[in-house]
Amino acid sequence: MEKIIEFQNVSKSFGDLQVLKNLDMHVNKGEKIALIGPSGSGKTTILRILMTLETIDSGHVVINEDYLWHQQTGSGLVAASEKHLHQMRENVGMVFQQFNLFPHLDAITNIVEPQVLVKGTDRVDATVKAQKLLALVGLEEKAKHYPHELSGGQQQRVAIARALALEPKIMLFDEVTSALDPELVDEVLNVLRVLAADTDTTMLTVTHEMNFAREFADRVLFFDKGQIVESGHPEKIFTTPEEPRTRNFLKKFIKDIA
Amino acid sequence: MEWSWQVVYEVLPSMLDGLIVTVQASLVGALLAYVIGLFLALLKMSKTWIIAKTSYWVSECIRRTPLLVQLYFLFYVLPDFGIFLSPFVAGVIGLGIHFSTYTSEVYRAGIENVPKGQWEASRALNYNAYQTMRHVILPQAIPPMIPPLANYLITMFKETPLLSAITVVELFNAANIFSNSHYKYLEPMTLVGLFFLIISIPAAYAAMKLEQKYKPKNAG
Numbered sequence: 001m002e003k004i005i006e007f008q009n010v011s012k013s014f015g016d017l018q019v020l021k022n023l024d025m026h027v028n029k030g031e032k033i034a035l036i037g038p039s040g041s042g043k044t045t046i047l048r049i050l051m052t053l054e055t056i057d058s059g060h061v062v063i064n065e066d067y068l069w070h071q072q073t074g075s076g077l078v079a080a081s082e083k084h085l086h087q088m089r090e091n092v093g094m095v096f097q098q099f100n101l102f103p104h105l106d107a108i109t110n111i112v113e114p115q116v117l118v119k120g121t122d123r124v125d126a127t128v129k130a131q132k133l134l135a136l137v138g139l140e141e142k143a144k145h146y147p148h149e150l151s152g153g154q155q156q157r158v159a160i161a162r163a164l165a166l167e168p169k170i171m172l173f174d175e176v177t178s179a180l181d182p183e184l185v186d187e188v189l190n191v192l193r194v195l196a197a198d199t200d201t202t203m204l205t206v207t208h209e210m211n212f213a214r215e216f217a218d219r220v221l222f223f224d225k226g227q228i229v230e231s232g233h234p235e236k237i238f239t240t241p242e243e244p245r246t247r248n249f250l251k252k253f254i255k256d257i258a
Numbered sequence: 259m260e261w262s263w264q265v266v267y268e269v270l271p272s273m274l275d276g277l278i279v280t281v282q283a284s285l286v287g288a289l290l291a292y293v294i295g296l297f298l299a300l301l302k303m304s305k306t307w308i309i310a311k312t313s314y315w316v317s318e319c320i321r322r323t324p325l326l327v328q329l330y331f332l333f334y335v336l337p338d339f340g341i342f343l344s345p346f347v348a349g350v351i352g353l354g355i356h357f358s359t360y361t362s363e364v365y366r367a368g369i370e371n372v373p374k375g376q377w378e379a380s381r382a383l384n385y386n387a388y389q390t391m392r393h394v395i396l397p398q399a400i401p402p403m404i405p406p407l408a409n410y411l412i413t414m415f416k417e418t419p420l421l422s423a424i425t426v427v428e429l430f431n432a433a434n435i436f437s438n439s440h441y442k443y444l445e446p447m448t449l450v451g452l453f454f455l456i457i458s459i460p461a462a463y464a465a466m467k468l469e470q471k472y473k474p475k476n477a478g
Contacts, residue, residue: 051378051381051382052381053378053381053382086384086386089381089382089384090384092382093382093383094382096375096378096379096382098375100373100375100376100378100379101379102376102379102394102398103398104397104398113393114383114384114385117385117389117393118383118384118385118389162383163382163383166383166384
């Protein structure tokens with residue numbers, strides 16, 4: 001299997017708090033990964049590092065066989081330039097907990113503008129694609145609505161469409177249903193289920209929706225205190241976890257655990 | 259003391275000339291305040307620590323000293339250093355620089371009030387620094403800036419009588435010159451007040467309308 005993401009001995013602290021401790025992990029091309037664990041365990045930080053929203057303190061991150069935070073020069077590895085980061089970001093897209101749609105643009109323009117600005121796509125083509133994506137997330141009738149006129153679930157579906165429009169090889173979903181009212185969670189998760197089944201895009205999702213993680217993921221990573229405690233097939237993790245810490249955590253969500 | 263329409267008739271022509279100077283000084287001064295304020299805001303937000311700190315303190319020093327003193331400095335002190343400014347030019351520069359310290363705060367607050375998530379979304383979509391500013395941050399930051407910037411124009415308009423101290427014959431000074439030579443104060447000073455009201459009240463009303471128009475629309 002071909003690796004698309006690799007963390008090599010990565011550490012990261014915020015002040016005195018170490019959120020990642022000598023983390024080694026990899027993700028294969030096309031894999032759907034669910035990152036679970038108590039809050040503050042470093043799951044979200046992994047996504048933010050991949051999106052270049054956070055730097056790393058030590059170690060290496062590799063995407064597509066290229067260093068993310070470093071670049072090779074004649075005299076060895078040096079810190080990545082903004083230009084290198086810009087190139088590397090083409091591989092990655094992210095959906096946020098708080099949606100972060102552009103409030104001054106309507107739904108379809110939120111999806112059209114990044115294509116035009118970043119990829120240089122013709123506006124007409126970008127609009128056609130945006131319409132298709134809005135249909136995919138079930139919002140073709142809301143194209144002309146502004147974010148403040150949409151529900152949280154609808155905003156999040158537009159945000160997913162916006163990220164997909166740039167066709168990243170890796171999609172990151174950071175607790176995308178945590179800010180939603182309970183009755184709106186399913187409409188967003190359903191979109192993710194369709195995406196997971198239909199595309200060979202590599203997907204990493206940080207989630208507290210255990211049932212969703214179980215059916216969405218090829219592999220589940222359980223994090224605690226900045227390290228991977230246990231990883232494996234969802235059926236295995238959710239029914240017969242080996243580590244006591246995993247079991248204790250999952251007990252809060254699943255009653256019939258071994 | 260009785261109101262004399264004769265005095266009104268005599269003072270009115272020079273006061274109308276003064277009114278034009280007042281309006282010009284306010285508009286040119288405001289334009290300067292808007293432009294200098296923008297540069298000052300960019301300096302204050304600089305990532306280079308020394309630039310940010312220096313511009314912050316320069317701005318504080320200007321803001322925390324009286325405009326009148328600054329006008330004296332521009333008009334009466336600068337000539338000692340070989341810089342001669344006409345009263346009007348010294349006046350609008352003084353107004354412009356003084357109020358740029360206020361407008362720079364409007365710009366800075368406007369930009370800093372754009373949520374952090376908007377910067378992060380721009381980065382996640384791979385916008386470059388220019389695209390982020392031009393297409394994401396400024397379109398959200400500018401509308402809320404417009405009402406306070408308009409209010410500073412009204413404030414500057416009201417402060418223009420200070421320019422009389424450096425011999426600018428604006429509305430107040432025009433009346434004052436007449437009063438001092440004719441010993442008539444009631445009519446000229448009443449007219450000064452009236453002229454200010456005639457302009458400020460509709461302007462304040464217009465600024466209020468702007469505030470309603472640009473009330474932020476919150477997502478969610």
